[in-house]
Amino acid sequence: MQRLGFTRSKIRPNYTLHTPDAFVRAPLPGMRNATAIVHISPHLGAKFTQYTAELQAGGELGVLPTGFSRFVYVHGGSVRLTVGTNQRTLQSAGYAYLPPGLSHTLTSDDVARLTVIEKPYVPLGEVPAPDFVIGNASEVLVKPLPGEDRIDLQTLLPDHPAFDFAVNVMTYPPGVTLPFVEIHVMEHGLVMLQGEGVYLLNEDHHAVKAGDVIYMAPYCPQWFTSSNGVSGYLIYKDVNRHPH
Ligand code: UGY
Ligand code: MN
Numbered sequence: 001m002q003r004l005g006f007t008r009s010k011i012r013p014n015y016t017l018h019t020p021d022a023f024v025r026a027p028l029p030g031m032r033n034a035t036a037i038v039h040i041s042p043h044l045g046a047k048f049t050q051y052t053a054e055l056q057a058g059g060e061l062g063v064l065p066t067g068f069s070r071f072v073y074v075h076g077g078s079v080r081l082t083v084g085t086n087q088r089t090l091q092s093a094g095y096a097y098l099p100p101g102l103s104h105t106l107t108s109d110d111v112a113r114l115t116v117i118e119k120p121y122v123p124l125g126e127v128p129a130p131d132f133v134i135g136n137a138s139e140v141l142v143k144p145l146p147g148e149d150r151i152d153l154q155t156l157l158p159d160h161p162a163f164d165f166a167v168n169v170m171t172y173p174p175g176v177t178l179p180f181v182e183i184h185v186m187e188h189g190l191v192m193l194q195g196e197g198v199y200l201l202n203e204d205h206h207a208v209k210a211g212d213v214i215y216m217a218p219y220c221p222q223w224f225t226s227s228n229g230v231s232g233y234l235i236y237k238d239v240n241r242h243p244h
Pocket of ligand 1: 170178182188222223224235237
């Protein structure tokens, strides 16, 4: 039970742990029958925005500003993605990448919960922007994480320089850890999908569980160990662009 006047959330200059006990909901412009919990945004120094969208029957996400790309992952319920005359249904663990300039709608007939990531697309020279991508994490190839083959790694987006971010699912068996404390220029947006564990952020060890969201700024020291059960997370990372 939550103790009044306390939260598990932590806001630090180079990381944020956002836990459900502190979530505040408000619709974003253009949403219909839907609301948002904005976990990560440029207000924290991030170069992307990550929110949970909670849709009701007849729910719809707003339209993206010019030049933005969008990634959605379905946690529960289902949503309909419409691109021109093309309609696809994304079920639980379904996901989609929508490149900048691709006009689309995301709607729901019933209650649905999504992670949404939105980012101004950074072009790479003459490389054309990516096409849209649709998939389901349950069908994505599972590879061993380099350096710790007991951790399952699924890369949801193609490994191609056109993409300026990656979104991966990492699944840990009980008691398995990242092989070392990582410090890197890339930033992360993470949502715990299942289980529990301990996340090291800077020099702080935090108990985390399904539903928690973490922002890691560039160079934030990070490490994870799962607890007794299987645990896993969805993790955003900027890739394929020069840091300057
Ligand atoms: O891809 C990554 O940087 C990943 N191994 N980081 C993390 O799990 N915190
Ligand atoms: Mn990392």
